[in-house]
Amino acid sequence: MIAFENVAYSYGGGELLSEISLKLAPGSFHFLTGPSGAGKSTFLKLCYAELLPTAGHVTIFDREVKGLSRDEVADIRRRIGVVHQDCRFLDHLPLAANVTLPLTVSDREVSNDDLGDLLSWVGLRHLADALPPSLSGGERQRAALARAVIMDPEIILADEPTGNLDWDMSMRLLQLLAELNRMGKTIVMATHDLNLIRQSKTMVAARVLRIRNRRVQLAGADL
Amino acid sequence: MLRTALSLLGRGDRQADRVVPPSGHTAWLTSFTAGAMTFLAVFALALSLASGRLADRWSEALARTATVRISAPPDQMEMQTRVVLDILLSTPGIASARALTDDEQKKLLEPWFGPDLPLEALPMPRLIELTEAPEGYDGEGLRKRLAGEAPGAVLDDHTRWRRPLASAAARLRLLGIVSIALIGGTMAAMITLAANAALAANSQVIEVLRLVGAHDGYIARAFVRRFTLRAFTGALAGAAAGTLGVALLPSTDAAGGFLTGLGFTGWWWFLPLALPLIAAIVAFVATRHAALTKLRELM
Numbered sequence: 292m293i294a295f296e297n298v299a300y301s302y303g304g305g306e307l308l309s310e311i312s313l314k315l316a317p318g319s320f321h322f323l324t325g326p327s328g329a330g331k332s333t334f335l336k337l338c339y340a341e342l343l344p345t346a347g348h349v350t351i352f353d354r355e356v357k358g359l360s361r362d363e364v365a366d367i368r369r370r371i372g373v374v375h376q377d378c379r380f381l382d383h384l385p386l387a388a389n390v391t392l393p394l395t396v397s398d399r400e401v402s403n404d405d406l407g408d409l410l411s412w413v414g415l416r417h418l419a420d421a422l423p424p425s426l427s428g429g430e431r432q433r434a435a436l437a438r439a440v441i442m443d444p445e446i447i448l449a450d451e452p453t454g455n456l457d458w459d460m461s462m463r464l465l466q467l468l469a470e471l472n473r474m475g476k477t478i479v480m481a482t483h484d485l486n487l488i489r490q491s492k493t494m495v496a497a498r499v500l501r502i503r504n505r506r507v508q509l510a511g512a513d514l
Numbered sequence: 515m516l517r518t519a520l521s522l523l524g525r526g527d528r529q530a531d532r533v534v535p536p537s538g539h540t541a542w543l544t545s546f547t548a549g550a551m552t553f554l555a556v557f558a559l560a561l562s563l564a565s566g567r568l569a570d571r572w573s574e575a576l577a578r579t580a581t582v583r584i585s586a587p588p589d590q591m592e593m594q595t596r597v598v599l600d601i602l603l604s605t606p607g608i609a610s611a612r613a614l615t616d617d618e619q620k621k622l623l624e625p626w627f628g629p630d631l632p633l634e635a636l637p638m639p640r641l642i643e644l645t646e647a648p649e650g651y652d653g654e655g656l657r658k659r660l661a662g663e664a665p666g667a668v669l670d671d672h673t674r675w676r677r678p679l680a681s682a683a684a685r686l687r688l689l690g691i692v693s694i695a696l697i698g699g700t701m702a703a704m705i706t707l708a709a710n711a712a713l714a715a716n717s718q719v720i721e722v723l724r725l726v727g728a729h730d731g732y733i734a735r736a737f738v739r740r741f742t743l744r745a746f747t748g749a750l751a752g753a754a755a756g757t758l759g760v761a762l763l764p765s766t767d768a769a770g771g772f773l774t775g776l777g778f779t780g781w782w783w784f785l786p787l788a789l790p791l792i793a794a795i796v797a798f799v800a801t802r803h804a805a806l807t808k809l810r811e812l813m
């Protein structure tokens with residue numbers, strides 16, 4: 292689905308990430324962990340072409356990212372659901388319109404039943420008409436997850452989706468992601484919450500990617 | 515491009531319009547600019563049409579007649595007039611020639627000297643009016659013959675003073691057209707600036723739209739629809755006001771002359787209606803170009 296080949300990235304100073312080579316197989320579930328500032332968000336941005344690698348090659352759906360036109364990048368993003376760390380909503384549109392935004396911009400019809408089901412699934416049905424600035428951090432993150440899955444994407448990238456959630460809510464969200472994974476979606480979830488990772492073992496067969504010394508490595512059993 | 519333009523009012527684009535927040539109190543500035551520019555364009559249009567008509571009339575009608583002026587002592591006047599008439603009527607290219615009567619000459623002078631002019635008391639030259647045949651006559655040759663046979667006769671073929679007038683009118687028409695082009699260019703520039711400001715103010719929104727998979731064309735459409743509609747409504751109001759202004763000018767027969775000829779005539783009254791359409795097209799092209807350029811710049 293997504294392949295990195297000798298990838299490096301730098302924001303202009305020294306290299307933040309180097310020599311990354313890995314493949315995310317279809318249907319896999321990966322946690323991405325590492326200290327704050329290690330480059331978790333940066334890694335995910337490379338996965339949906341918000342950033343282009345400063346060296347090496349990133350391939351998404353068998354297409355080399357560097358050669359893509361702007362519209363081709365947009366088309367790829369329609370097949371990848373992203374929960375951004377800062378959620379990224381349009382503050383002048385109600386929550387429901389924000390959740391259906393990916394459908395709107397690709398000129399696709401919105402079914403009210405499906406939207407209702409989706410909002411119930413993340414427990415936000417009663418807030419459909421609320422504006423994003425009036426939502427709590429956890430509500431925003433659940434809305435972001437709803438927006439990420441509404442296009443029925445093949446890949447879901449979640450950047451600290453539990454950052455603002457209490458333990459019960461985090462477990463529910465993890466369960467939602469595990470459910471999506473069972474439906475065949477490829478999932479990468481960035482988190483620094485090791486407890487959450489340990490707890491997940493009962494729900495999903497996940498592997499853990501760890502960022503350390505600018506490298507992304509598969510972590511062993513030493514978590 | 516035409517299809518995009520026609521689909522501007524479609525349902526999908528109203529949605530595209532909604533994803534960009536309303537732009538608040540600066541929105542009317544675009545309409546106002548378009549309105550003011552179109553108002554000016556109506557006058558430039560009227561000016562250029564009127565001076566065009568004038569240029570045509572002057573060079574057409576006036577160039578076909580000429581005058582021979584005979585100044586001679588009273589006792590020779592009769593004879594010279596007859597000689598000149600003979601010459602004129604035997605010159606190829608002259609359709610007709612006739613001496614003006616005293617009454618006609620008096621009428622010509624009235625505007626300058628008043629109705630009570632004692633024509634008899636003054637040494638008045640005799641005027642002979644000639645009409646040119648379509649093939650034209652040889653002005654130089656005629657002048658030489660007149661000088662030889664009727665020394666008091668001078669051919670005044672008007673071209674000396676009419677030609678600059680006619681070309682001034684033609685120049686005025688050109689200036690009117692240039693003004694319309696400049697007004698169109700100014701409108702395009704202003705709308706480009708406004709669209710750029712709107713795009714910059716909404717860079718966050720654009721970023722979110724890009725992240726959820728919007729194509730550049732979709733994002734551009736949201737802005738294009740907005741600015742095209744604003745320019746169109748503004749221009750419609752400006753064209754209406756300008757046309758009304760032209761319509762309210764005093765009518766042509768009242769005084770006669772250039773200024774009062776400024777109105778539109780006949781079907782030309784519908785021409786100002788084209789201006790809002792042109793304004794909409796200008797806005798469409800300018801905004802689309804600005805949006806697609808700016809989008810490539812933003813990310």
Ligand SMILES: Nc1ncnc2c1ncn2[C@@H]1O[C@H](COP(=O)(O)OP(=O)(O)OP(=O)(O)O)[C@@H](O)[C@H]1O
Nearest residue numbers: 302307325326327328329330331332333334376483
């Ligand atoms: N646009 C940017 N320009 C310059 N530096 C940046 C930019 N974005 C991030 N960085 C820097 O890159 C480093 C990694 O940032 P990143 O957001 O990837 O970390 P992270 O692992 O997601 O951290 P956190 O757990 O706090 O979210 C940080 O030191 C950050 O300051």
Ligand SMILES: [Mg+2]
Nearest residue numbers: 331332376450
């Ligand atoms: Mg981060």
